[in-house]
Amino acid sequence: MAAELKSGEMVVSQGDKVVRSYLMNEPCDVSVVVEQGAQCVYHILCGGELQSDVKFVLKKDSCLKLILVDVARGTSQVNVNIELADSGARFEFNGLYIVGRGERKDVVLDVKHLVADCYSSELMKGIAAEDGVGRFHGRIYVAQDAQRTEAYQQSRNLLLNNSARIFTEPQLEIYADDVKCSHGAVVGQIEDEAVYYMRQRGIDEKAARNLLTEGFASEIVWQIEDEQYAEQVHDAIEERLSEI
Amino acid sequence: MQKEIILNVEDLRASVEGKEILQGINFKVAAGEVHAIMGPNGSGKSTFASVLAGNPKYDHISGKAEYMGKDILDMSIEDRAREGLFLGFQYPVEIPGVSMSNFMRLAVNEQRKYRGEEPLTAAQFLKLMRERAAVVELDAKLMNRAVNSGFSGGEKKRNEIFQMAMLQPKLALLDETDSGLDIDALRIVATGVNNLRSEENGIVLITHYQRLLDYIVPDYVHVLYKGRIIYSGDKELSLKLEKEGYDWLIKEYESK
Ligand SMILES: Nc1ncnc2c1ncn2[C@@H]1O[C@H](COP(=O)(O)OP(=O)(O)O)[C@@H](O)[C@H]1O
Ligand SMILES: [Mg+2]
Numbered sequence: 458m459a460a461e462l463k464s465g466e467m468v469v470s471q472g473d474k475v476v477r478s479y480l481m482n483e484p485c486d487v488s489v490v491v492e493q494g495a496q497c498v499y500h501i502l503c504g505g506e507l508q509s510d511v512k513f514v515l516k517k518d519s520c521l522k523l524i525l526v527d528v529a530r531g532t533s534q535v536n537v538n539i540e541l542a543d544s545g546a547r548f549e550f551n552g553l554y555i556v557g558r559g560e561r562k563d564v565v566l567d568v569k570h571l572v573a574d575c576y577s578s579e580l581m582k583g584i585a586a587e588d589g590v591g592r593f594h595g596r597i598y599v600a601q602d603a604q605r606t607e608a609y610q611q612s613r614n615l616l617l618n619n620s621a622r623i624f625t626e627p628q629l630e631i632y633a634d635d636v637k638c639s640h641g642a643v644v645g646q647i648e649d650e651a652v653y654y655m656r657q658r659g660i661d662e663k664a665a666r667n668l669l670t671e672g673f674a675s676e677i678v679w680q681i682e683d684e685q686y687a688e689q690v691h692d693a694i695e696e697r698l699s700e701i
Numbered sequence: 702m703q704k705e706i707i708l709n710v711e712d713l714r715a716s717v718e719g720k721e722i723l724q725g726i727n728f729k730v731a732a733g734e735v736h737a738i739m740g741p742n743g744s745g746k747s748t749f750a751s752v753l754a755g756n757p758k759y760d761h762i763s764g765k766a767e768y769m770g771k772d773i774l775d776m777s778i779e780d781r782a783r784e785g786l787f788l789g790f791q792y793p794v795e796i797p798g799v800s801m802s803n804f805m806r807l808a809v810n811e812q813r814k815y816r817g818e819e820p821l822t823a824a825q826f827l828k829l830m831r832e833r834a835a836v837v838e839l840d841a842k843l844m845n846r847a848v849n850s851g852f853s854g855g856e857k858k859r860n861e862i863f864q865m866a867m868l869q870p871k872l873a874l875l876d877e878t879d880s881g882l883d884i885d886a887l888r889i890v891a892t893g894v895n896n897l898r899s900e901e902n903g904i905v906l907i908t909h910y911q912r913l914l915d916y917i918v919p920d921y922v923h924v925l926y927k928g929r930i931i932y933s934g935d936k937e938l939s940l941k942l943e944k945e946g947y948d949w950l951i952k953e954y955e956s957k
Contacts, residue, residue, distance in 0.1 A: 649757075651794050657754050657782050657787075657788050658782055658808040659782040659812045659815070668804070672797060675798045
């Protein structure tokens with residue numbers, strides 16, 4: 458079972474391999490140090506109206522895979538702060554939010570490459586329905602000494618109708634000269650062709666749209682490395698999508 | 702005994718983006734029949750299939766299309782499908798994030814629900830899916846992949862025939878399912894179609910090439926040109942078209 462995420466400090470010890478699954482049901486301020494050579498997966502599923510700060514510091518040759526899913530009802534903001542503090546550190550991010558009527562969701566992801574030879578990649582997905590507003594602010598900071606940095610950011614978003622809004626704000630601050638860095642953002646709608654194809658197979662329009670939306674979200678769920686928890690996240694997404 | 706009429710199209714006119722494409726089509730399919738529709742590019746073959754399937758991009762102007770005695774132009778896309786009308790797409794659509802097996806299970810069960818039948822259990826569905834995938838020699842692993850995503854051209858076409866085999870339609874419209882296939886793939890597609898062929902069903906093959914018709918011998922061959930069927934014949938017609946092209950027919954038609 459997933460644990461409740463509470464404010465405080467955590468450590469992933471040197472060389473450890475851990476998979477941690479959390480429910481974030483209330484605002485919290487969490488800080489995690491990932492020690493040398495540790496490999497960890499953090500799953501965080503948000504459960505309500507909140508504003509939270511989550512910070513990770515990655516030491517030498519450590520690796521963090523973070524999956525953040527916010528499909529709860531209500532307005533929330535999650536600030537994620539990543540420091541790649543020593544060489545060989547790797548960070549992978551997969552995020553998903555769903556925002557519906559009268560709600561707003563913000564994800565602010567700040568990734569700092571402070572030293573050379575680190576890697577980060579981010580995939581953020583947003584789904585907005587009704588008059589919901591979503592925003593992803595993704596900063597990639599590469600310090601002057603952080604040579605041979607690789608940093609990639611993708612923001613892919615789905616608007617379920619015309620009054621929904623998604624803002625996607627990449628912010629690249631690169632002071633080193635030997636870096637591989639890319640970012641991209643797409644805000645689109647469900648493809649009519651795909652809906653038509655599914656209807657031609659006997660699936661009604663609403664079910665087709667739901668399946669396509671679920672499919673869009675599922676790419677993030679597939680990244681989860683805890684089967685039971687993945688099931689729980691999947692159900693949360695399905696439930697939310699059935700409401701909007 | 703008279704054969705059941707599956708499809709009856711009379712003087713059908715339809716447009717896309719305000720341009721009239723179908724200019725009065727007459728076409729009838731009775732149970733047990735296989736029809737081939739041939740014709741130069743841009744003559745309206747895909748448009749015809751799309752109008753029958755209910756593609757919302759195409760507008761009906763006049764004329765009728767009855768399927769099993771009912772006006773289908775009034776029916777929703779999904780109800781046409783649930784009534785057993787199947788369109789094999791010329792360009793199958795990719796559906797990222799939706800696995801083949803989820804997609805097909807929903808499709809099969811929606812069809813069953815429509816007919817008042819119980820849904821298939823997971824085990825029944827899996828068995829059916831494996832059987833039918835084997836017929837078109839489609840790798841069972843593809844069933845866990847997203848629909849058509851990253852499928853090769855040939856896999857996409859065989860996937861259309863696989864879906865047809867799953868849904869067992871009363872009327873199958875196959876829009877250039879043979880295009881771009883090598884001889885092996887063509888043979889596989891033909892096997893899938895011939896398996897469906899029966900005294901109860903109708904099959905319409907839209908094709909450019911005679912070669913498919915070596916494997917699936919049609920009862921009738923029609924030539925569609927500028928939105929009209931300008932000539933109908935039997936298998937011999939397709940052989941003649943293969944040798945001589947469409948020009949002689951078009952000249953004859955335009956001199957009238
Ligand atoms: N979605 C569309 N938008 C605009 N024009 C179209 C569309 N579909 C078909 N057409 C036009 O209709 C005509 C017939 O096309 P189509 O039915 O695809 O022919 P065929 O399948 O016989 O090659 C062509 O002139 C084509 O450009
Ligand atoms: Mg065509």
